[in-house]
Amino acid sequence: xxxxxxxxxxxxxxxREIHEVVVMPQDTLLRVMxxxxxxxxxxxxxxxxxxxxxxxxxxxxxxxxxxxxxVEAVGKEVLTVEGLEDTEIQKAFISEGGFQCxxxxxxxxxxxxxxxxxxxxxxEAEKKDWLSANLCRCTGYEGIEKALTLAQKRIQEKNNNKx
Amino acid sequence: MNTxxxxxxxxxxKESLDKVSGRxxxxxxxxxxxxxxxxxxTSPHAHxxxxxxxxxxxxxxxxxxxxxxxxxxxxxxGLYLCDKPPVARNVVRHYGEVVAAVVADTYANATAAADxxxxxxxxxxxxxxPLEALSDDAYTIHEEMGSYSHIKPIHPExxxxxxxxxxxxxxxxxxxxxxxxxxxxxxxxIPPGDHVAMEPRVAIAEIKKTGYVxxxxxxxxxxxxKGLMHQFFGIDQGKIIxxxxxxxxxxxxxxxxxxxxxxxxxxxxxxxxxxKLVNTREEDLTGSPGHIGLQAKIKIAADAExxxxxxxxxxxxxxxxxxxxxxxxxxxxxxxxxGPYYVPNIRCDSMCVYTNMPFATAYRGFGHIEMxxxxxxxxxxxxxxxxxxxxxLRIKNGIKPHDTTPxxxxxxxxxxxxxxxxxxxxxxxxxxxxxxxxxxxxxxxVKGVTGLWKAxxxxxxxxxxxxxxxxxDGSCNLNTGVVEIGQGTxxxxxxxxxxxxxxxxxxxHVVMEVDTSVSPSDWATAASRGLMMAGMATLEACEDAENQxxxxxxxxxxxxxxxxxxxxxxxxVPDEPKIGLNLSEVVLGYVYPNGNAIYGQVIGSGKYIxxxxxxxxxxxxxxxxDLEWTLGAEGVEIEVNLNTGKYKILKAVCCIDVGxxxxxxxxxxxxxxxxxxxxxxxxxxxxxxxxxxQVTNGVLRDYKIMRYGDEPEYQVKFLETPQQDGPYGARxxxxxxxxxxxxAIANALSRAVGKGMNQIPLTPEKVWKTSxxxxx
Numbered sequence: 050x051x052x053x054x055x056x057x058x059x060x061x062x063x064x065r066e067i068h069e070v071v072v073m074p075q076d077t078l079l080r081v082m083x084x085x086x087x088x089x090x091x092x093x094x095x096x097x098x099x100x101x102x103x104x105x106x107x108x109x110x111x112x113x114x115x116x117x118x119x120v121e122a123v124g125k126e127v128l129t130v131e132g133l134e135d136t137e138i139q140k141a142f143i144s145e146g147g148f149q150c151x152x153x154x155x156x157x158x159x160x161x162x163x164x165x166x167x168x169x170x171x172x173e174a175e176k177k178d179w180l181s182a183n184l185c186r187c188t189g190y191e192g193i194e195k196a197l198t199l200a201q202k203r204i205q206e207k208n209n210n211k212x
Numbered sequence: 213m214n215t216x217x218x219x220x221x222x223x224x225x226k227e228s229l230d231k232v233s234g235r236x237x238x239x240x241x242x243x244x245x246x247x248x249x250x251x252x253x254t255s256p257h258a259h260x261x262x263x264x265x266x267x268x269x270x271x272x273x274x275x276x277x278x279x280x281x282x283x284x285x286x287x288x289x290g291l292y293l294c295d296k297p298p299v300a301r302n303v304v305r306h307y308g309e310v311v312a313a314v315v316a317d318t319y320a321n322a323t324a325a326a327d328x329x330x331x332x333x334x335x336x337x338x339x340x341x342p343l344e345a346l347s348d349d350a351y352t353i354h355e356e357m358g359s360y361s362h363i364k365p366i367h368p369e370x371x372x373x374x375x376x377x378x379x380x381x382x383x384x385x386x387x388x389x390x391x392x393x394x395x396x397x398x399x400x401x402i403p404p405g406d407h408v409a410m411e412p413r414v415a416i417a418e419i420k421k422t423g424y425v426x427x428x429x430x431x432x433x434x435x436x437x438k439g440l441m442h443q444f445f446g447i448d449q450g451k452i453i454x455x456x457x458x459x460x461x462x463x464x465x466x467x468x469x470x471x472x473x474x475x476x477x478x479x480x481x482x483x484x485x486x487x488k489l490v491n492t493r494e495e496d497l498t499g500s501p502g503h504i505g506l507q508a509k510i511k512i513a514a515d516a517e518x519x520x521x522x523x524x525x526x527x528x529x530x531x532x533x534x535x536x537x538x539x540x541x542x543x544x545x546x547x548x549x550x551g552p553y554y555v556p557n558i559r560c561d562s563m564c565v566y567t568n569m570p571f572a573t574a575y576r577g578f579g580h581i582e583m584x585x586x587x588x589x590x591x592x593x594x595x596x597x598x599x600x601x602x603x604x605l606r607i608k609n610g611i612k613p614h615d616t617t618p619x620x621x622x623x624x625x626x627x628x629x630x631x632x633x634x635x636x637x638x639x640x641x642x643x644x645x646x647x648x649x650x651x652x653x654x655x656x657x658v659k660g661v662t663g664l665w666k667a668x669x670x671x672x673x674x675x676x677x678x679x680x681x682x683x684x685d686g687s688c689n690l691n692t693g694v695v696e697i698g699q700g701t702x703x704x705x706x707x708x709x710x711x712x713x714x715x716x717x718x719x720x721h722v723v724m725e726v727d728t729s730v731s732p733s734d735w736a737t738a739a740s741r742g743l744m745m746a747g748m749a750t751l752e753a754c755e756d757a758e759n760q761x762x763x764x765x766x767x768x769x770x771x772x773x774x775x776x777x778x779x780x781x782x783x784x785v786p787d788e789p790k791i792g793l794n795l796s797e798v799v800l801g802y803v804y805p806n807g808n809a810i811y812g813q814v815i816g817s818g819k820y821i822x823x824x825x826x827x828x829x830x831x832x833x834x835x836x837x838d839l840e841w842t843l844g845a846e847g848v849e850i851e852v853n854l855n856t857g858k859y860k861i862l863k864a865v866c867c868i869d870v871g872x873x874x875x876x877x878x879x880x881x882x883x884x885x886x887x888x889x890x891x892x893x894x895x896x897x898x899x900x901x902x903x904x905x906q907v908t909n910g911v912l913r914d915y916k917i918m919r920y921g922d923e924p925e926y927q928v929k930f931l932e933t934p935q936q937d938g939p940y941g942a943r944x945x946x947x948x949x950x951x952x953x954x955x956a957i958a959n960a961l962s963r964a965v966g967k968g969m970n971q972i973p974l975t976p977e978k979v980w981k982t983s984x985x986x987x988x
Contacts, residue, residue: 073320076320083243089234089237089238090233090234092238092240092410092411092460093412094410094411094412094493095911095912096492096493097493097911097912098913099493099911099912100410100912102410130232130234131233131234133232139233142232143228143232146880147232148231149461149881149885150409150411150458150459150460150461150462150697150698151227151231151236151458151460151698152238152409152410152411152461153410154231154232155234158232176920176921177920177921180921181919181920183919183920184912184917185410185920186407186408186409186410186461186463186885186889186917187698187881188881188885189884189885189887189888189889189918190888190918190920190921190923191884191888191923192881192884193920194923
């Protein structure tokens, strides 16, 4: 078990770059990313694990960055929305109206991206299981559902072409 | 027009790529090394005297720059009625009320110090409903009401808990009820709740040595903030600079004034340094204002054919502890108190009543969602009493052009076609609205319908403006005061420019941030009036720019102005198109081959102000406060298991007459989003309280809103009866679809259980209980 106390210098791998930061052990990953590294894509919607706006991937799995300590991310690969580049889910969110105000979008994108990476053939129940971890207040979820369906279709087509 | 991007095309939002890449900078994303951070301490009690606030320990803690309590500022703040100290002074009037604020070098240090502040309270009994607040033995929540300043159109009643009363008197309702064939009476209740915009409110304030006050805020109303900062603190209007970046959802909760006043006072306490004040989610839910609650008694008189003869209504709006926007919400509900039905005889008292609950501000629908729930439950009761199809009853009474509204203004031809809306909704639901379809396992399938209407509730001089400047490539920049809160108005306005001037929308650049020192004045991004009013201003700016372009071209081409046309990024003679110039050659002035130049930059400007609006007569409500009416109808189909009370909304439908659809995808987004909000409001939301008035669901884990997978199938239809004074015939549509959902869902569930379901939220538990009662 690693013990931390007082200010500690740690290395965080965020979006494929190593960032050296000084943190307190109680600092959350969300606040360290936003305030010390400069990734403001993940949002503080509740800082209580309820809204999912801060969702990032840690070694490919979605986690709520407001419920993780920065020191827990040492040695892991963290991916934020700023690290997504031209993905199917981003394109589908734009074309299908997956957002309005955009505040929840980073969290939804990361969660949906991870779902399609983990199981591109996820059925409706599994999609609901994953995406009900995030809250959106603008869209009524119609655009998000359509975006997920479209991105999934495109990914499945790509995978079929590879076979 | 030679562009594919004009009116009626679905374009992606201008800011799309930044939004899916985490590159939009919202208010809370702003951080500078100079910044100080604030934290708030809130009351755990709903009603208490503040005996003592001990800040000694907190003062000595690390990084603390200032502590602010009620004694630090002697005056009240308030949007329409100045009833609220920036933080509680001597008394706490609602759970979650801010009692102290701390400024420190870091947010962590600020919160640690806020925790260390010790407040001694003498807890008192709270008032927890409007009717309780109006009872004879109720104490007065605002003893000093008589001394509060307020705007003229509201009518506080000092010595009582009534912060405003709007009276509607039309025709002779007493006579109508006497001669009616049938009368019904119903009572409904809605708890206060919250907008739950995903972005908690934020304000950053800085006072420069020159006296300029810079405020960056998650506000829907930067110009209102500017005006009120002048009014409250005496700052010169020209020295107040309010910036509104893109906002993470508003829904009315970020209109008016929110955290800006306190942020300014905190900055003042630390020598003007920038202070960042961000609500935690819990503070956003119960410290800052939420949506209003309601108790309402409503009676309808009708003849044997189902024609409504009169309505008698008392709306008791639950303002909570402070008035904020609530005094105008109750007034707006009075203006449209009958719902979208023609009623010749009316008595209505719409009251804004103080209680010891979290206070209320504007919320999508602005009094209409609450009013509509009461009216539409009553309409279904009336249909039951008349043994009439609920849709037929509504069609029979739907309001039409030339009818008078409750405030006796006459609807004009620009008013939408509600009869057609009802018919479309009936068709989308497969007709037979009053039927109950029995399925296996004590499960039933039921439908419910409602009508809806709304006019913007706003000052009589509500304005908008637009400035259009040009770049050397012939592209243009549109600057308006409309805030981008997720609704997409900026993209819609770009489409209007594209349509009007024939410039591809990619070359119409919009200024996303609003800055009151450079953006043209715009009352507020509220009341569903942004596209209509800023749209008209934008059209005028286009016309101005076009005129200037023609003037330059006229000189260069030696052609009269009237023979020129602007389209396809050119100015030219239509019947000899070779005679012309590219816009890029003229918009920064024309340069002759020898270097001589004329004219300079094309700068188009346009403005709009509401016309012919008046306030209401205080005794009868007569007046013309209603600029334009958007009408529509909604419905749901629900499957209910009567053994468990669990139900699923299978389908939610809406037909709405929006005048003209500028962007189908954006318009549908607003309608569907509003329907979802209305469904959450009706089925699961609202604050819960214990008998001490403490909110027991003041965190998002307990305050439920709809999640992914809860959504039904949405069906949306648009009608286009043109708004003759709107841009290309368009009128407002941002709020309307929220309005009809509570009534539609409640009407369907009432049918399922065989008894009126009149208390929101309509949880499965309530459905089950009511169903059990009816069985016995």
